[in-house]
Amino acid sequence: xxxxxxxxxxxxxxxxxxxxxxxxxxxxxxxxxxxxxxxxxxxxxxxxxxxxxxxxxxxxxxxxxxxxxxxxxxxxxxxxxxxxxxxxxxxxxxxxxxxxxxxxxxxxxxxxxxxxxxxxxxxxxxxxxxxxxxxxxxxxxxxxxxxxxxxxxxxxxxxxxxxxxxxxxxxxxxxxxxxxxxxxxxxxxxxxxxxxxxxxxxxxxxxxxxxxxxxxxxxxxxxxxxxxxxxxxxxxxxxxxxxxxxxxxxxxxxxxxxxxxxxxxxxxxxxxxxxxxxxxxxxxxxxxxxxxxxxxxxxxxxxxxxxxxxxxxxxxxxxxxxxxxxxxxxxxxxxxxxxxxxxxxxxxxxxxxxxxxxxxxxxxxxxxxxx
Numbered sequence: 413x414x415x416x417x418x419x420x421x422x423x424x425x426x427x428x429x430x431x432x433x434x435x436x437x438x439x440x441x442x443x444x445x446x447x448x449x450x451x452x453x454x455x456x457x458x459x460x461x462x463x464x465x466x467x468x469x470x471x472x473x474x475x476x477x478x479x480x481x482x483x484x485x486x487x488x489x490x491x492x493x494x495x496x497x498x499x500x501x502x503x504x505x506x507x508x509x510x511x512x513x514x515x516x517x518x519x520x521x522x523x524x525x526x527x528x529x530x531x532x533x534x535x536x537x538x539x540x541x542x543x544x545x546x547x548x549x550x551x552x553x554x555x556x557x558x559x560x561x562x563x564x565x566x567x568x569x570x571x572x573x574x575x576x577x578x579x580x581x582x583x584x585x586x587x588x589x590x591x592x593x594x595x596x597x598x599x600x601x602x603x604x605x606x607x608x609x610x611x612x613x614x615x616x617x618x619x620x621x622x623x624x625x626x627x628x629x630x631x632x633x634x635x636x637x638x639x640x641x642x643x644x645x646x647x648x649x650x651x652x653x654x655x656x657x658x659x660x661x662x663x664x665x666x667x668x669x670x671x672x673x674x675x676x677x678x679x680x681x682x683x684x685x686x687x688x689x690x691x692x693x694x695x696x697x698x699x700x701x702x703x704x705x706x707x708x709x710x711x712x713x714x715x716x717x718x719x720x721x722x723x724x725x726x727x728x729x730x731x732x733x734x735x736x737x738x739x740x741x742x743x744x745x746x747x748x749x750x751x752x753x754x755x756x757x758x759x760x761x762x763x764x765x766x767x768x769x770x771x772x773x774x775x776x777x778x779x780x781x782x783x
Contacts, residue, residue, distance in 0.1 A: 416505035418513040420498035423533040425750035428540035432484040435502035437477040450483030453491045470526035493521035494531040510580040517541045526573035528552035533667040538562035556589040557676035594679040603680045605648030628758040639761040647683045647715045657713045682714030688723035708735045709752040721760040
């Protein structure tokens with residue numbers, strides 16, 4: 413067999429799109445070529461060296477033929493090392509080492525010894541597989557808890573290329589990963605709330621009203637008055653996440669690569685506190701290549717805290733208008749337009765003046781400043 417096909421997925425925004433991985437092997441000329449087509453980025457092109465080493469170190473050998481790999485559709489840019497596993501599996505299939513994989517979607521980065529490294533966007537990829545009617549998803553074991561949350565697809569977390577080959581040839585010996593869903597109604601002890609705060613009755617009352625009415629908040633006070641302390645505990649008094657809200661937030665964190673290892677689904681509302689030196693792309697989203705979610709999207713269904721608000725560049729603050737009004741961010745790129753969710757509560761904190769002591773001066777009088 414010289415031609416083999418399997419499936420993988422490419423991340424665009426927070427969604428995944430199905431990718432056909434086709435491998436063709438033919439007699440080599442003076443040298444063995446390894447060509448990848450289908451708009452691969454640098455990380456996908458570099459997979460040639462990882463795949464060769466992984467195949468050899470896993471005991472499968474490497475074909476003495478030229479290899480052409482096509483990632484279709486060709487007009488969708490393929491990024492990241494997650495295509496290592498499906499490409500290596502398709503090469504093994506063309507060598508006759510594995511059976512057909514028409515009902516499997518594979519994703520994973522290969523180490524040189526053949527072990528599997530985690531990838532971004534496992535939940536989005538699982539949702540894509542279910543949407544396309546693919547019943548089985550094979551991915552690194554560390555991503556299994558996240559992907560298993562999706563309905564309509566069986567998720568198998570594997571640790572090594574040799575284990576993937578064994579699974580494809582003898583699938584009956586493996587059990588799918590079970591979804592571990594936390595009780596979203598139970599209080600997360602890791603999330604601080606107002607039980608830690610003594611005093612500050614008026615400030616706590618104002619924040620409680622804001623939480624009940626979904627209002628944004630600006631706190632003004634001198635240094636040391638407790639603005640940051642209250643802001644960090646604001647997420648702890650918000651209503652509990654619903655399952656759909658938790659899914660949306662988990663999907664965004666998974667695509668951004670900031671989901672804690674082994675976490676299947678977020679159980680508490682996100683709290684993001686970027687530094688005032690953050691760039692436009694860091695706050696709103698974007699960046700070179702494919703656009704990535706920014707802090708406003710990472711705070712989706714949670715709280716975005718901007719400490720020292722006047723220190724943020726005016727251009728950065730002006731870009732908050734769209735997400736605060738519409739609950740989403742739309743980024744236009746040369747290869748398309750992406751929309752990221754950004755339904756959040758904004759909490760700002762600032763000093764009453766550049767020196768921060770205006771209230772104290774009013775109480776003590778101007779002579780106190782001279783002293």
